[in-house]
Amino acid sequence: MRFISQTTADGVSENLFTVNDVPGVLWTPAHSTDRRPVVLLGHGGGQHKQAPGVVARARRYVARGFAAVALDAPGHGDRPRTEQDERFAAELRAMMAAGEPVGPLVARHNGGLAAQAVPEWQALLDDLAESGRLGPVGFWGVSLGSAVGVRLAAAEPRVRAAVFGLVGYALAEDAARVTVPIEFLLQWDDELVPRGSCLALFDAFASAEKTLHANSGRHMDVPAHELDSAERFFTRHLLTEESVTG
């Protein structure tokens, strides 16, 4: 983990870094390097580690007592796009223009990105742990963020709680290996991910404690109150004395 720059505003330090050449950003209380619970932020498709929604979320988590960290997913942000990424983007635009269902196409492409991204997140966790900064870990990410996050949580026992959502396809086997508490977001009128596939995926999680939040609206219309809800979810599961010391 190689730190590149630090800027501090409103009590929050934003630290740009790379880990094995993958660009990332770590948010902490100003200039702090102590151990604290960390929320991993997985961005959505077409977004990146410093998309406005990711940054806003990170700053709120820091205010609550967490650190937050994001990586650019393969083909996103400061990372090169492959020919396959370009082909996918073109095919996606064409299918959406034609009104064809894109769920399976998106799931297949995101599955490929996730296969690459999971070990990248694990390398980041290794480095944070080695630096003594890593408290209990939560993962937040919907859509592409969940395509990565569900597979990460299935493979990685350090993830203790997760907020997922807006995905349905090709993740059931991984979900069946996830046993930590989850909160799962579903958009009732999602134009990209069929409702039934989301419900089936929620059902597949092995977690004893799981909550589905379904809201009216389309894929991008997750209401603002879910931001508060995710914050309270991570507070319950990562900030209690038991989980911090456990």
Next chain:
Amino acid sequence: MRFISQTTADGVSENLFTVNDVPGVLWTPAHSTDRRPVVLLGHGGGQHKQAPGVVARARRYVARGFAAVALDAPGHGDRPRTEQDERFAAELRAMMAAGEPVGPLVARHNGGLAAQAVPEWQALLDDLAESGRLGPVGFWGVSLGSAVGVRLAAAEPRVRAAVFGLVGYALAEDAARVTVPIEFLLQWDDELVPRGSCLALFDAFASAEKTLHANSGRHMDVPAHELDSAERFFTRHLLTEESVTG
């Protein structure tokens, strides 16, 4: 509305009353009679207006700035049980002992209770309005509480926001007339109400703003964090300046 007794503890006054011989209880800040948002609390089957869960909820709402009010449902609490109530209870026990699905039986019986209860709640609202105490109105009630509440919200424009849940059958037509914001609770492993019937009912609500919260666990296992969530829901919809003055 005839007030019978008042007891005050920890800053909350509990006022027993009857309205057209239906026994109820009104919780307010100590000795207060001013106008404020009111949450109607519909209890579950076999419970009553002062069941521990109802009282705990009422006290929390008062601490937040609401008044809260509950009525005994027909055949519950201080109200006489009819022969039909007794037959229903016996039949329910027998079917549950035999492992038979009880959803339709419960829905039919609760529908009968609701037909009686809806005008009782409306008479209560009339009296509270006449006394100058009635601010914006919310309804909270699951299971039997929803069998009554969904029909009330369909018939009664004074209900501005509602938390429902743990019901599925025989309410779709009423739900299609409900347009106010709702939060709907579903227990993923509900042994009394089939999951599919709950999902179909949630779908039927005409509300532009609706949220489904599905949690792992059985009918009675609604997690404690849903208490907080309902409180925030009513705070958003009834305590903002706009809704209080609107």
